Amino acid sequence: MATAQASEAETGTIVNDFVLHVATANGSGSQTSNMVLLRALFGMGIPVSGKNLFPSNIQGLPTWFTIRANGDGWIARKQDADVVVCMNSETSDEDVATAREGAVLIYEDTLGLADKRPDCIHYAVPFKKMIAECCPDLRLRKLVINMLYVGVCAQLFGFDMEEIKKALGKQLAGKQKAIDINLPALEYAYKWAEENLKKSDPYRVERMAANDGKIIIEGNAAAALGLMFGGVTVVTWYPITPSSSLCEYLEEYLNRFRMKDGKKTFAVVQAEDEIAAVGMLAGAGWAGARAFTSTSGPGISLMNEFIGLAYFAEIPFVICNVARTGPSTGLPTRTMQGDIISLFYASHGDTKHVVVIPSTPKEIFEMAGEALNLAEELQTPVFILSDLDLGMNYWMSDRFEYPTEPFRRGKVLSSDDLEKLGGKWGRYADVDGDGIPYRTIPGTDHPRAAYFTRGTGHTPQATYSEKPTDWKNNMDRLSRKFETAKTMVPKPEIKDDGHAVGLLYFGTTHEAIREACVKLDTKHNLKLDLCRLRAFPFTQEVEDFLHKHERVYVVELNRDGQMRMALNAELPRFSTKLHSITHYDGMPLTADEVVEALVKREREI
Amino acid sequence: MAGTAAPKPPETNRVGLQKKDYAGSKSTLCIGCGHDLITARIIDACYDLDIKPEQFVKLSGIGCSSKTPAYFVSRSFSFNSVHGRMPSIATGTALANRSLRMIGVSGDGDTANIGIGQFAHVMRRNLDLVYVVENNGVYGLTKGQFSATADKGSKLKHGAVNHMHAIDLCALAVELGCGFVARLFAGNTKMMRQVMQAAMAYEGLALLDIVSPCVTFNNHAGSTKSFPYAKDNEFALQDIGFVPAYDPQYEEMDHGDEREITLGDGSHITIKALEKDYDPTNRIAALNLLAEYHESGKIPTGIIYINEAEPRFVDQINMCDTPLSRLKEDVARPSKAALDEVMDELA
Numbered sequence: 029m030a031t032a033q034a035s036e037a038e039t040g041t042i043v044n045d046f047v048l049h050v051a052t053a054n055g056s057g058s059q060t061s062n063m064v065l066l067r068a069l070f071g072m073g074i075p076v077s078g079k080n081l082f083p084s085n086i087q088g089l090p091t092w093f094t095i096r097a098n099g100d101g102w103i104a105r106k107q108d109a110d111v112v113v114c115m116n117s118e119t120s121d122e123d124v125a126t127a128r129e130g131a132v133l134i135y136e137d138t139l140g141l142a143d144k145r146p147d148c149i150h151y152a153v154p155f156k157k158m159i160a161e162c163c164p165d166l167r168l169r170k171l172v173i174n175m176l177y178v179g180v181c182a183q184l185f186g187f188d189m190e191e192i193k194k195a196l197g198k199q200l201a202g203k204q205k206a207i208d209i210n211l212p213a214l215e216y217a218y219k220w221a222e223e224n225l226k227k228s229d230p231y232r233v234e235r236m237a238a239n240d241g242k243i244i245i246e247g248n249a250a251a252a253l254g255l256m257f258g259g260v261t262v263v264t265w266y267p268i269t270p271s272s273s274l275c276e277y278l279e280e281y282l283n284r285f286r287m288k289d290g291k292k293t294f295a296v297v298q299a300e301d302e303i304a305a306v307g308m309l310a311g312a313g314w315a316g317a318r319a320f321t322s323t324s325g326p327g328i329s330l331m332n333e334f335i336g337l338a339y340f341a342e343i344p345f346v347i348c349n350v351a352r353t354g355p356s357t358g359l360p361t362r363t364m365q366g367d368i369i370s371l372f373y374a375s376h377g378d379t380k381h382v383v384v385i386p387s388t389p390k391e392i393f394e395m396a397g398e399a400l401n402l403a404e405e406l407q408t409p410v411f412i413l414s415d416l417d418l419g420m421n422y423w424m425s426d427r428f429e430y431p432t433e434p435f436r437r438g439k440v441l442s443s444d445d446l447e448k449l450g451g452k453w454g455r456y457a458d459v460d461g462d463g464i465p466y467r468t469i470p471g472t473d474h475p476r477a478a479y480f481t482r483g484t485g486h487t488p489q490a491t492y493s494e495k496p497t498d499w500k501n502n503m504d505r506l507s508r509k510f511e512t513a514k515t516m517v518p519k520p521e522i523k524d525d526g527h528a529v530g531l532l533y534f535g536t537t538h539e540a541i542r543e544a545c546v547k548l549d550t551k552h553n554l555k556l557d558l559c560r561l562r563a564f565p566f567t568q569e570v571e572d573f574l575h576k577h578e579r580v581y582v583v584e585l586n587r588d589g590q591m592r593m594a595l596n597a598e599l600p601r602f603s604t605k606l607h608s609i610t611h612y613d614g615m616p617l618t619a620d621e622v623v624e625a626l627v628k629r630e631r632e633i
Numbered sequence: 634m635a636g637t638a639a640p641k642p643p644e645t646n647r648v649g650l651q652k653k654d655y656a657g658s659k660s661t662l663c664i665g666c667g668h669d670l671i672t673a674r675i676i677d678a679c680y681d682l683d684i685k686p687e688q689f690v691k692l693s694g695i696g697c698s699s700k701t702p703a704y705f706v707s708r709s710f711s712f713n714s715v716h717g718r719m720p721s722i723a724t725g726t727a728l729a730n731r732s733l734r735m736i737g738v739s740g741d742g743d744t745a746n747i748g749i750g751q752f753a754h755v756m757r758r759n760l761d762l763v764y765v766v767e768n769n770g771v772y773g774l775t776k777g778q779f780s781a782t783a784d785k786g787s788k789l790k791h792g793a794v795n796h797m798h799a800i801d802l803c804a805l806a807v808e809l810g811c812g813f814v815a816r817l818f819a820g821n822t823k824m825m826r827q828v829m830q831a832a833m834a835y836e837g838l839a840l841l842d843i844v845s846p847c848v849t850f851n852n853h854a855g856s857t858k859s860f861p862y863a864k865d866n867e868f869a870l871q872d873i874g875f876v877p878a879y880d881p882q883y884e885e886m887d888h889g890d891e892r893e894i895t896l897g898d899g900s901h902i903t904i905k906a907l908e909k910d911y912d913p914t915n916r917i918a919a920l921n922l923l924a925e926y927h928e929s930g931k932i933p934t935g936i937i938y939i940n941e942a943e944p945r946f947v948d949q950i951n952m953c954d955t956p957l958s959r960l961k962e963d964v965a966r967p968s969k970a971a972l973d974e975v976m977d978e979l980a
């Protein structure tokens with residue numbers, strides 16, 4: 029018999045504003061259940077986000093999924109959950125002990141948790157007994173048991189059952205057998221809750237209409253779509269969390285939409301390691317393909333030699349770094365903005381790279397296609413800096429717009445062009461004064477088309493040279509090219525209301541910062557201007573922003589303030605204005621952390 | 634009346650090019666280096682096979698050997714990449730443009746040491762590539778350290794002895810499914826000339842492991858990769874002929890006891906076994922042969938293994954015939970309906 033211990037929260041009702049935290053074991057099929065809850069909320073028109081906190085393990089270790097539903101559209105991570113569902117007996121003691129004061133606890137009633145945390149609202153549910161009653165197949169019970177908490181939550185918080193069913197149908201699309209097993213369990217639990225639980229918590233969901241024209245998507249899938257519609261032709265990859273699903277999605281979409289007469293108008297190759305993956309890109313980009321790979325920090329480290337060669341030999345390709353925490357394995361399933369320096373200045377010698385930095389799925393969709401353009405226009409490797417939070421978590425987004433702009437393939441000389449030039453051209457000559465040379469592509473049918481590509485010093489005519497002046501002139505031209513890049517990369521998003529204090533940030537801290545700014549303004553009367561970086565090199569707008577503000581806080585998810593270091597390096601005259609706010613425990617940023625840090629720092633000033 | 638004879642028109646091949654059109658820049662290798670002999674045979678083969686330089690690409694890693702693409706066919710694109718990674722460059726190039734003919738030049742250090750991983754995987758993929766290893770048992774460019782193909786017991790110039798087993802790239806290639814494996818000696822011009830053409834005509838990966846002495850660092854007594862050692866210990870397995878596809882003589886030739894292999898482009902390789910009858914289409918026999926000769930210290934040269942059955946990499950992955958580099962937007966960007974379909978699924 030379920031008990032519901034009353035608490036002071038019994039008074040009011042809280043509509044469309046809660047954080048639901050589900051603790052399960054990895055590989056137990058809970059992902060489907062969590063996605064059903066997430067999608068049902070989304071279907072009810074309530075703004076929502078889903079973050080998966082999973083172990084580096086395939087089966088058995090604890091995993092948590094956090095859903096935040098918020099009618100006002102605040103969907104960043106929040107530290108404390110309002111509702112905790114404990115399905116994992118291994119962690120339930122701790123899950124209950126660390127719940128916030130007054131939280132709602134839903135757990136298996138044989139776990140003996142009723143006496144713990146008298147400050148909380150308890151719903152003890154006989155999940156094990158129920159699953160025996162509603163799932164005849166013994167082998168399936170371990171998986172289907174997770175549908176029971178969906179039913180219980182749906183009933184307790186007033187989910188629309190039609191939306192739940194629709195979500196289940198979507199999640200198990202095409203698998204009628206699975207639906208036939210899971211739906212009865214879900215309905216059984218709903219009915220059980222209706223008959224046995226006395227509602228004693230304040231949380232309720234109500235239909236609203238905030239999600240019209242919206243989708244739910246992971247950043248990795250969004251990037252994959254952007255690349256496909258951006259005309260990617262050669263994809264190489266070596267599996268590494270959290271980037272693997274990007275290329276897996278990409279291959280899936282390409283197989284679906286880019287077949288012609290039964291053949292592939294693309295190539296996807298699983299390489300033997302990241303060195304081979306990037307080597308293949310160098311070959312493919314050199315020979316005229318729109319080439320792409322995705323990886324994470326350890327892969328970037330392995331790719332470094334080729335990245336430098338491609339910078340110097342001026343070969344286009346795109347690498348998406350879906351960043352994770354720490355070196356080597358580090359925390360492979362947690363998030364970090366820790367690869368700023370290692371990307372911006374990757375490789376040896378004088379190198380610096382063009383990096384685009386998306387914050388949202390829609391932006392990574394657009395920037396992925398744009399990165400393919402920039403790489404070919406600038407004839408250089410271009411990086412997309414994503415992270416686990418964007419790549420693998422579930423985000424609401426506006427629908428993506430179909431790109432209509434033609435592919436920009438840069439300065440490529442055809443055999444006709446060469447004929448007109450009388451065969452006179454120099455692969456590394458700066459004809460237009462923008463630092464970007466012209467190139468030919470292997471296979472161009474002209475006796476003067478070919479040139480020799482190498483990492484050693486070369487003249488504007490691409491001949492071998494060890495002359496100091498040739499080397500220096502070439503490096504200076506590459507600098508000019510980087511200056512040109514400043515005018516081409518995505519500009520920052522700036523909100524400038526003339527306040528003295530600025531906040532500079534980038535990537536997935538976006539939602540937390542947005543929420544924090546409102547809190548800082550309304551609760552602490554702290555007003556800030558904002559600059560969301562969207563690319564490296566830093567554009568003129570970034571300089572102007574730093575120039576105009578007395579102090580600028582740089583918020584980032586790493587210990588040493590790597591973006592601030594890069595700002596210091598590139599724009600040293602502003603270095604005394606920059607202050608770091610860093611967060612580096614592997615978890616996405618919360619608004620409260622930003623508020624707390626800023627209030628404290630501003631008080632100290 | 635004395636007239637001047639009309640000047641003899643220069644000799645050209647079937648695409649109208651002279652031998653000099655296949656020349657490269659002047660070699661900067663040491664005089665007498667084995668690698669230059671191989672360069673000369675590559676030029677011959679390109680001329681003899683009527684290769685259009687515009688359709689040909691040259692790829693390499695790093696080393697003296699990897700510099701050599703600069704010394705042949707200057708009219709072809711070339712990529713001198715990074716140490717040990719030529720196979721990945723070649724793979725990417727083929728993915729971008731499957732219509733290009735490719736030669737990859739590497740060294741024994743470039744392949745058997747730093748590049749052994751990429752070597753193994755490109756063999757497995759059966760990329761359409763002529764993979765030349767200019768094998769001198771040492772790192773020439775870094776001044777004479779042992780490479781992984783140095784035989785056990787062989788000595789460096791200053792006397793240091795190699796105690797480790799050598800990696801036999803031919804054996805490894807056979808094991809990994811390579812369909813054309815030859816061991817050659819740079820000093821055996823006649824055999825190199827035939828086999829180089831055969832390798833270029835072959836559709837799939839052709840490995841040429843060529844003993845190519847380093848006259849500066851590994852040509853002394855105690856080396857098993859020196860000119861004198863290779864001359865004394867080469868054992869030519871076969872008398873090999875190559876007949877291009879267009880040559881009408883083939884049908885009329887007396888093939889006697891030769892083994893004939895017809896390649897995908899219609900050209901023919903004729904293989905006449907010398908001494909014992911060796912079957913180069915038998916994988917197990919190939920591995921046994923390599924092991925036997927290795928024990929004896931002899932260098933068996935010829936076509937160690939040949940097999941035509943394997944599909945090429947670009948076909949394994951079902952890539953379209955149009956080079957991906959030439960795809961236009963109407964093919965490379967799916968329709969708006971496709972995006973709408975995905976958006977509806979995610980809504």
Ligand SMILES: Cc1ncc(C[n+]2csc(CCOP(=O)(O)OP(=O)(O)O)c2C)c(N)n1
Nearest residue numbers: 696697698716740741742743771772773774
């Ligand atoms: C990553 C890296 N490590 C080391 C080197 C230095 N290096 C240049 S060539 C070479 C060895 C080349 O030996 P091999 O492939 O046998 O060519 P050879 O000069 O004998 O023809 C080495 C170690 C390098 N260029 N790159």
Ligand code: SF4
Nearest residue numbers: 663666697773847848
């Ligand atoms: S050092 Fe050896 S391998 Fe290099 S060029 Fe000289 S002879 Fe050839």
Ligand SMILES: [Mg+2]
Nearest residue numbers: 740741771773
């Ligand atoms: Mg060598």
